[in-house]
Amino acid sequence: MTEAAAVAPGRPVPGPTLADFEAARGRVDRVAQLTPMESSRYLSDLVGGPVHLKCESLQRTGSYKIRGAYNRLSQLSEEERARGVVAASAGNHAQGVAFAARELGIKATIFMPVGVALPKLQATRNYGAEVILRGHTVEEPLRAAADYAETTGAVLIPPFDHADVVAGQGTLGLEILDQVPDVETVIVPIGGGGLAAGVASALTQKLATMGRRIRVIGVQASGAAPYPESLRLGEPTPVVVEPTIADGIAVAKPGLLNFEIIREVVDEVVVVTDDDIARALLVLLERAKLVVEPAGAAAVAAILTGQVVGTGVTVAILSGGNIDPQVMERIISRGLVASDRYLKIRLMLPDRPGQLARIAELISEANANVVEVLHTRHGRNALMGQVGIELSVETRGPEHVQRVLERLREADYDPRIDF
Template identity: 65%
Template sequence: MTSVSQSPRSFTSGPSLAEIQHAHDVVSRVAKHTPVETSNYLTELLGSPVLLKCENLQRTGSYKIRGAYYMMSKLSEEERARGVVAASAGNHAQGVAFAARELGVKATIFMPLGVALPKLQATKDYGAHVVLGGATVDEPLRAAAEFARETGAIFVPPFDHEDVITGQAALGLDVVNDVPDVDTVIVPIGGGGLIAGVSAAVKQWGRERGRDIRVIGVQAENAASYPVSLEAGRPVDITVGSTIADGIAVGRPGTLNFDIVKDLVDGVVTVSDDETARALLVLLERSKLVVEPAGAVGVAALLSGAVQASAGELGRTVVLLSGGNIDPLLMQRVVAAGLAVSDRYLNLRLMLPDRPGQLARTSELIAAASANVVEVLHTRHGNGLQLSQVELQVSVETRGPEHKDEVVRILREAGYDPIVD
């Protein structure tokens, strides 16, 4: 078998199409051929066809199985006997654990203490030995590197490796095989393994046919290492802020990944957490798809206008939904945030006279506007309240911006002065 040692040739433009085809054949032993779904909602909104490549339905819940399996399939028998080690807060851990099980290799995965329980349990269920430690993934990464030095286990990196990139590139071939008339591919970016592989595949495939397929990357705005790195012309470290898109919260581009992105990718944009929450809600309601925040940033870029379809420039667009491993507790919070961003959830504060009947009257007015009260807090202890006043905090479900304005208007016409939070 071929060793995983680096090839002497240049890798700045990524793997060749022949290498990607070989990886596709290998990866297809374990990876599902995930469906492509047309999004009628996004198509109507943008005025050009939008399709969703559903890697959220992939085995292990994300595309990560592709790169992990391909790299590990190239290990020699001696290397396999040493076992593999990785560090991850979720998708990479599951991909490595699953690939190791399929190849009969012992896997040790270092994960942070705060890892979501479903991701932790899935990694264990695939047969990996899990070691917990550290508040962020940085400490497990250091521990995994030390474990590799001490035991001789093969470290499987999440994105910055030729074979990992080539394995992810197999997804790019799926895209052009499924949608041969694709014009634009939108890809989430963390360290850059996925977009490096996908761009190498679709660009080469397109050039062989005299076509230029655009590739656009999307990052979370609080973990956007690529825009500053591309401006500087080299990988730059950033401080990662808080983001719900933890699957792409990476503070520095991979070295190999950056070179390929710099050469091949047409642009990188960013989206906020609110925009990502709205995208998750749209995918859930309109497409009936459960997607994790990192996997939904491409849809967020379309909804927010970060990627625009001006003058039909996007053409037929495929958005990669890179994963679906979302903690149910996070899903609950994200749906609430998505409702608020979409003007479907209204928080009001009203100062009321402290006398009987005021709460009932307010409830009647909201009901008359056909809105639904979901939560109420009635208190005499708010800041700035007079002795004769109470504060009413109300959370209301609405149908959108116009309905939200109608609720506020009805309350004001009744003599109240609602404050919208």
């Protein structure tokens, strides 16, 4: 957990002013939907106070990104609009820019990585943008977009590091205050920092006019968490991005403007793992009946890991819902494993009839259900006369897992959990 410096009373916040945020809201409201604010009794019990979910996952284009994109594009001059716009993204920013460009009659070119999820690729094209696939990481499309802007004159639309983008994202903060006037804490996912900077700045400045303060907690994925180190060192500092399911917030370095704002008005930044995020996604599916992408579930992951407690009336932002069904299937499986509701066991058995049936009987006696079996005589640890089996078992939590394992051990088997 890393704490940021709280803004001093009367000290101006860097970046957009309250007037900028309110003006941006007048523009953004032309296209953005007023997304629902749902309460969660399950999360409220964990935090010790009311918890509300701001469902920006149900926003047009599937995420908050439409806010910043439309606010930026709507302020381009006629000459800039004639040159067109270009952006790079693996998903949500691409769709936001493509949608905003279509609404404003501007030609949009979007660079996306070759392996981008098919639903995101199709959605971006359906909004009328020309999509160019380039490279296999986000960095390669970003470089290609910058080169394209330089050679063609198209206006480059950054995903987070621009005052107009920050102001557009900050309209979400004003909306939260309208829906939950007594909000005391807001939890927001952080990638480059556009959303967190906008929401925190807009709320801080708005509430200052009422003589109130707000607590803002940012959340990063452990595989891409440059903000804790950057805040410690006092300047934007890059990190090596590791593979993470939260690709929507997988950014190596904070935006310059975003960092300055977040350093002033975000109270702390916490980090969650992919397993934490997978559990959060599963909780949102089961408890709230909401489909959310991994990055969009980061705020809830912070609650589930106990890093957000005693915060009064709390709003967790579900920042996006664009998830590939195939990816969702894998993440649900991971969430089940992380929640001890799906257990994979490896066992070595004597190679004689009836052994597999005996194992199934023991697991049944522990009230668990075998859903898959892999049986092989080949393996490095298999002795002559032995076979190896891998079992996938449905369980009901940590205590039930231990009961299944203990039942097998009582029968003189040596079960090994397969991660």
